[in-house]
Amino acid sequence: MQFHLITILASLSLAYAELHRCGTADPDDKTRTNLDKAYANYKSGQVTRRDGGIVIDTYVNIVTTQAKSELYTPKQVEDQMNAMNDAYAPMGVSFNTISVNFTINEQWAAADMSSPEEFAMKSALHQGSYADLNLYFLSDMPSGLLGFCYFPVADPTNADRINDGCMNLAGSLPGGSAEDYDMGMTAVHETGHWCE
Numbered sequence: 001m002q003f004h005l006i007t008i009l010a011s012l013s014l015a016y017a018e019l020h021r022c023g024t025a026d027p028d029d030k031t032r033t034n035l036d037k038a039y040a041n042y043k044s045g046q047v048t049r050r051d052g053g054i055v056i057d058t059y060v061n062i063v064t065t066q067a068k069s070e071l072y073t074p075k076q077v078e079d080q081m082n083a084m085n086d087a088y089a090p091m092g093v094s095f096n097t098i099s100v101n102f103t104i105n106e107q108w109a110a111a112d113m114s115s116p117e118e119f120a121m122k123s124a125l126h127q128g129s130y131a132d133l134n135l136y137f138l139s140d141m142p143s144g145l146l147g148f149c150y151f152p153v154a155d156p157t158n159a160d161r162i163n164d165g166c167m168n169l170a171g172s173l174p175g176g177s178a179e180d181y182d183m184g185m186t187a188v189h190e191t192g193h194w195c196e
Helices: 003-015 029-044 074-091 116-125 158-163 185-195
Strands: 054-064 093-104 133-138 147-149 166-169
Touching: 054 074, 054 116, 074 093, 074 185, 116 133, 116 158, 133 185, 147 185, 166 185
Parallel strands: 054 093, 054 133, 133 166
Antiparallel strands: 147 166
């Protein structure tokens, strides 16, 4: 991943930490220090956009129960990716949607963070490399969460590569059912964690 500019994006994500129901764990001290430095550089104008920007190949997975399978549409995914591109454009970052996958699986639609269901789902659905973004939108995300994402690691294990990506409540897609959170900004926020 193109980390220097992306670190700035993660620091912006931390600035939005007040957003409700983000399940992402707090970064360790080293990561927090690096994010604080990057954010300070960004605020002082010391960081400039790279020529040509950064393009992140993105794989989108909508995972629902049978009962909710008709609630989420390709148009919502398109609107979500537009929201992501609009939010990250000022920093020269864009997202290239490679594929959109709709899956019906009762257990995966309710997968919790670090659960066997999450690992099974991602083992089956994860695509691309560690530098590519996998977004998962679950219809029945538990624990009242809107989303969570894992911070990247410098030397990822096979399990890290499988768990890579951001999980979001499907109702947070633009036009979704998550009142006050249906503008696509949950995935924007969670992607900031992934970009670190």
